[in-house]
Amino acid sequence: MLPANEKWFTEVCKEAGSAISWGIDAHLAHETTDFQTIDVYRTTQWGNLMVIDGFVMLTSRDNFLYHEMLTHPALFSHPDPKQVVIIGGGDCGTLREVLGHQGVESVTQVEIDEQVTRLAEQHFPELCERNGDPRARLMFDDGLAYIKSIAAGSVDVIIVDSTDPIGPAEGLFGPGFIADCFAALAPGGILVQQSESPLLHQKLIGGIRANMEQAGFDDIRTLGFPQPCYPSGWWSATQARKGGTIEAVSPERFAASGIQTRYFNPGVHVGALATQLP
Amino acid sequence: MLPANEKWFTEVCKEAGSAISWGIDAHLAHETTDFQTIDVYRTTQWGNLMVIDGFVMLTSRDNFLYHEMLTHPALFSHPDPKQVVIIGGGDCGTLREVLGHQGVESVTQVEIDEQVTRLAEQHFPELCERNGDPRARLMFDDGLAYIKSIAAGSVDVIIVDSTDPIGPAEGLFGPGFIADCFAALAPGGILVQQSESPLLHQKLIGGIRANMEQAGFDDIRTLGFPQPCYPSGWWSATQARKGGTIEAVSPERFAASGIQTRYFNPGVHVGALATQLP
Numbered sequence: 001m002l003p004a005n006e007k008w009f010t011e012v013c014k015e016a017g018s019a020i021s022w023g024i025d026a027h028l029a030h031e032t033t034d035f036q037t038i039d040v041y042r043t044t045q046w047g048n049l050m051v052i053d054g055f056v057m058l059t060s061r062d063n064f065l066y067h068e069m070l071t072h073p074a075l076f077s078h079p080d081p082k083q084v085v086i087i088g089g090g091d092c093g094t095l096r097e098v099l100g101h102q103g104v105e106s107v108t109q110v111e112i113d114e115q116v117t118r119l120a121e122q123h124f125p126e127l128c129e130r131n132g133d134p135r136a137r138l139m140f141d142d143g144l145a146y147i148k149s150i151a152a153g154s155v156d157v158i159i160v161d162s163t164d165p166i167g168p169a170e171g172l173f174g175p176g177f178i179a180d181c182f183a184a185l186a187p188g189g190i191l192v193q194q195s196e197s198p199l200l201h202q203k204l205i206g207g208i209r210a211n212m213e214q215a216g217f218d219d220i221r222t223l224g225f226p227q228p229c230y231p232s233g234w235w236s237a238t239q240a241r242k243g244g245t246i247e248a249v250s251p252e253r254f255a256a257s258g259i260q261t262r263y264f265n266p267g268v269h270v271g272a273l274a275t276q277l278p
Numbered sequence: 279m280l281p282a283n284e285k286w287f288t289e290v291c292k293e294a295g296s297a298i299s300w301g302i303d304a305h306l307a308h309e310t311t312d313f314q315t316i317d318v319y320r321t322t323q324w325g326n327l328m329v330i331d332g333f334v335m336l337t338s339r340d341n342f343l344y345h346e347m348l349t350h351p352a353l354f355s356h357p358d359p360k361q362v363v364i365i366g367g368g369d370c371g372t373l374r375e376v377l378g379h380q381g382v383e384s385v386t387q388v389e390i391d392e393q394v395t396r397l398a399e400q401h402f403p404e405l406c407e408r409n410g411d412p413r414a415r416l417m418f419d420d421g422l423a424y425i426k427s428i429a430a431g432s433v434d435v436i437i438v439d440s441t442d443p444i445g446p447a448e449g450l451f452g453p454g455f456i457a458d459c460f461a462a463l464a465p466g467g468i469l470v471q472q473s474e475s476p477l478l479h480q481k482l483i484g485g486i487r488a489n490m491e492q493a494g495f496d497d498i499r500t501l502g503f504p505q506p507c508y509p510s511g512w513w514s515a516t517q518a519r520k521g522g523t524i525e526a527v528s529p530e531r532f533a534a535s536g537i538q539t540r541y542f543n544p545g546v547h548v549g550a551l552a553t554q555l556p
Contacts, residue, residue: 010297
């Protein structure tokens with residue numbers, strides 16, 4: 001039982017028959033936008049917690065795992081990523097990691113709900129510290145339409161940093177969007193999409209992989225990593241490359257990048273690429 | 279909020295301000311032994327759940343992660359493990375994995391509480407399927423005293439598969455026990471101990487590593503892996519070798535072993551050995 005004399009935020013994962021709770025000090029924000037309901041809580045030990053439509057998006061304490069693992073494996077598996085697009089990613093943590101790569105010339109982030117970013121600026125300022133980088137362009141628009149609109153073969157890496165595949169993000173898990181990403185990518189380009197839990201969501205992962213294969217992608221890999229604030233604490237990103245294979249970064253390239261991480265490193269990259277669905 | 283019209287078992291992790299809950303169908307067992315209180319529940323989607331003194335030990339659905347990662351990295355980092363000792367491990371899942379290694383000649387398991395094994399036989403029979411192997415010896419005794427009693431230099435791998443460092447397992451985390459393990463190990467031998475969460479329990483991990491260093495061990499490595507039923511969903515095993523280094527298994531040796539796994543493989547081994555404490 002959760003102690004009745006304390007305040008808790010609980011996310012029930014209905015499809016898994018499990019739940020995670022955090023002790024709560026304060027309810028910092030509650031906003032209903034055109035797209036969803038956003039809450040921010042102050043937790044007792046996990047820093048701030050952002051919740052969208054009742055589903056946990058991130059906490060201050062553990063978001064580094066997700067943001068590092070969505071970004072660095074994809075960018076380091078591309079020989080020289082210059083043009084990057086982020087779909088979703090409104091908390092700007094992925095954007096911050098992308099901008100750590102010196103060779104990147106431009107990053108366009110297309111988040112549908114501006115309030116996610118405004119609340120992140122307020123409650124997760126560390127994630128937004130590079131938003132003023134001249135290489136960053138923050139758009140608040142429909143990611144599906146944006147990917148359709150850009151020139152074919154113009155992007156090196158597309159990162160789909162979305163909410164769960166219900167509500168506004170549903171289309172981001174469909175075959176049409178994946179095919180549009182394939183068209184937008186230059187040869188050798190990489191698409192990476194957050195793909196839920198390797199333990200709980202194997203059907204969803206299978207669907208993403210099938211869409212990627214159907215779109216014409218070559219190497220398709222699902223990388224697992226720990227993510228305490230999401231159901232099961234074990235999460236994944238699924239990558240697909242348009243021509244060529246997906247390989248782990250060399251220790252030399254990683255060291256030369258000067259990028260500081262708390263989880264990702266060349267050995268962890270090898271391990272993530274070896275993930276098998278259980 | 280957890281739905282009030284459903285039954286849930288909740289473990290609160292006080293030191294982390296978080297909790298995990300499972301939907302429950304039935305309370306299958308409740309026993310108070312000389313050492314602790316043991317409960318077994320049937321969950322809605324995680325199979326059976328064993329709880330000791332209110333702390334979750336394992337579920338049918340996700341224990342493969344813990345048992346594989348406590349066992350295979352240690353045995354495969356030893357050139358030819360023949361004599362293995364398990365301290366704790368009463369559910370017999372670690373024993374099952376050890377017995378998968380053809381070269382192992384004997385495994386002695388020293389569990390302090392026989393009822394853990396009796397309840398595992400009843401409610402987790404798949405973990406006990408190799409208990410009748412002629413190489414296996416199941417003792418119900420004090421692991422601290424057992425390690426002190428055996429001949430110096432007689433063991434290749436010691437696996438400490440214990441509960442949390444409170445209650446009966448407390449001594450297993452102290453410097454005296456680690457020093458006794460060092461004495462019991464043959465040259466090149468490996469000690470591995472479950473060492474809690476890399477995110478939540480860094481102080482404990484630091485203490486284990488300091489004890490290992492003080493005992494005279496050479497290479498000391500903390501391997502991270504996902505473990506949904508434990509706080510944060512991210513867990514670790516800390517290994518120490520008596521002379522020599524700890525390396526990942528070669529793909530050739532792993533393939534030749536014939537061992538079937540759902541999580542561990544040579545690439546995952548590389549990743550786990552690259553774990554950095556965040």
